[in-house]
Amino acid sequence: MRMPLLCIVSAVLCLSAASGFAQGESPPAPAPSAAEAQSAKQPVFNQEQLDQMLAPIALYPDALLAQVLMAATYPGEVAEAVTWSKANPKAQGDDAVKQVAKQPWDPSVQALVAFPQVLVVLGQDPVWVQRLGDAFLAQPDDVMGAVQRLRQQAKAAGNLQSNQYQNVTVQAAPASTASSAPASTIIIQPADPQVVYVPTYNPTTSYGTWAYPASPPVYYPPSPLYYAGTALMAGLAFGTGVAIVNSLWGDCDWGRNDIDIDVNRYNNINVNNRIGNNQNTWQHNAVHRDGVPYRDNRSRQQYGRQLDGASQRAAFRGDDAQRAQARDRARASMDKAGIERPATSNRQARDQVREAQANRPRATDRQPQARSNRDNPQARQTLQNRPNNSAGRARDNAFEGVRSPARTTALADRGRTSQTLAQRPNASRAAGHAISRPSAPMRRGGGGGRR
Template structure:
């Protein structure tokens, strides 16, 4: 008994015995291509050695002050302006200094730094370092926060980080790492070191030499920079465990940020922030810091991922009109301007390259022989306006010609129009005039130059000879 062909094929497919045929379930699914940002994240902008090098001068700051520095560093141009202001006002500090710059167009994180003039004095010594620090925090926040903890553990192991009358140093179990698309440069330490002021309302900014505060430096090829403290704020300071603490800064609301080591970002104390920024208040749900691209003020971002994230680009071709600021109001203004040009007989400017080339050809033809080239399209009014403009120019040209003839007849053609640019378009004429002037000057210096110039020459009268038959 013969079985139908369809039944045989069905059985063969189920058993997988038909050569050359592969079941759909056996075809491996193709993996989707990796996103551009994920590929970019695999290549860190800064290495671990570079991060430790740039973080070393500030890693031992109190957490709240460190958070303010990291936020402000993302606006390097405004930090430079704050440094200049602080130098001009060296005695301004604390909350009062922040209120004095409330009207400055700076980011609130930059305004908060004027409460600590010694910090701005340190940041002002190397603006390039400030910009790299901000770029690192934008591109690799996880790695930056892990680098701070790594350096703090090194300083603690070297005996240079401990609690005292100026600060409290506590060690907590490290929280679970935050979910991130970035690949950390190195794993975080097993515990978290937190630094807080001993008095919440008085902050002592530590000053130290990174080459000694962290013990033996792990990267001899990339030693950390040392920015000496300003003597004005550290004169007579006490040295405690390798750290110098100078004049304390009394604050109430200036430090409104703090490091969130569990998520590797910065928390905002909304109450403190609003107490100081009365004209720029925020709501309770805005307790996480976000970078404001407007306050970047055109400073370019270092990596492609940051440029894509913070570049303020509008997506899609449909947004081009909005990007150019082309709206109904601007269109109405253009229509009014065109109507005014029509009433005044002024030729409209070209709106595309084709019209521009046509207008150039018409102008060249008109200057060459007065020939008229037919304009594009059937806009008769535009053609009439161009013809009227050429007629006006022709009438003005005739008037100028008559005036020039009158000046020449009066002998004042050269003095009638004292133009410093006269002859610029005719180099041969300028050269001829210069040569004629040199020849005239040389000829005037000759003894008989006065005769050639047409002046009267006085000669002594010769005595009359007797008998010469002259008149009497």
């Protein structure tokens, strides 16, 4: 009988692999399962959600957009900056940033006080700010891609053009950019590098026909205080410009989808928190997260930090190595002696109780044994010789009042009646005490004795 060709080829391949392993070559690592790979690539936000949350800021100048994305990763401090800006509505530019130099905020959040009109927008929806920061931490490539996609739509709708307030430049996309990204990159810069005009626009109309009618973008109206002399340019409105020199020290790097830092500008405005020349790429600082939880597992693992004293908590709870070894030895001894281990959690305790109740013999199962005890002369003699536990019944009667409140009341009334009777005068006769009576009055006119 001839062996099929497929079996022969399989055998040759197996022998070749075995000889390779015998010569010291390690076998290839097992590939991750499809479920694990899918879980690792599962995005936190889909494209529809990203476009919706980025639409209100996608048309900001690149440097201002970078500042907003960095600061959004610290939503608690952004809320504090919003409060400060409301209390100081006239503070803006580099002077405002210097006023908050002593605030315990991240430098990216401090830089936003230079633009109070931006904080007006961010202060209207703190949940949106947190989602924006979570998306940038978890999916920076997708966030940058969504910004470019929205800019392409605004330009196609005729609402994104160069003017006296901004320069709009279209460049070819970097070769390393993923195939799903737009073929070109749109860059927005201030027309005057030292004066920034923050645009305001309605995202429901600035991008043409919105691609997701069920999830339209939210429009956050600006404050009239900063857009008094508004100039409308192709769907975008520009108010008073903000003079800055060093406040905008970040910029979007569209090739790597991250944020570059101008070290010189950064150090000029953050004199108390300077950085080195090699720190020219932004890194999230979890210290300024202020306890706000991270949305995805990767961010939690990467940025989660141990609080002060966390290493001593286990010892404080008694979870040191010696106690763990002692518990293991006790469990081993219980297993050897056939003793059931104690429950280590409430759920395990409930399961043990349910199991014990399930294994308890039913009344119908106990009846044959009871009949056999009655038929057994020795068992019957044992029952007859069992002492009469009258004391036990007396003890039970002492608690009858708990089961029968009416009987307790009757006994109490009986006791009070007996006490009342004992206090009456004729009760002394029954007790054998001498009774003193008053002498009878003497009759007038003669014999005084009783007949």
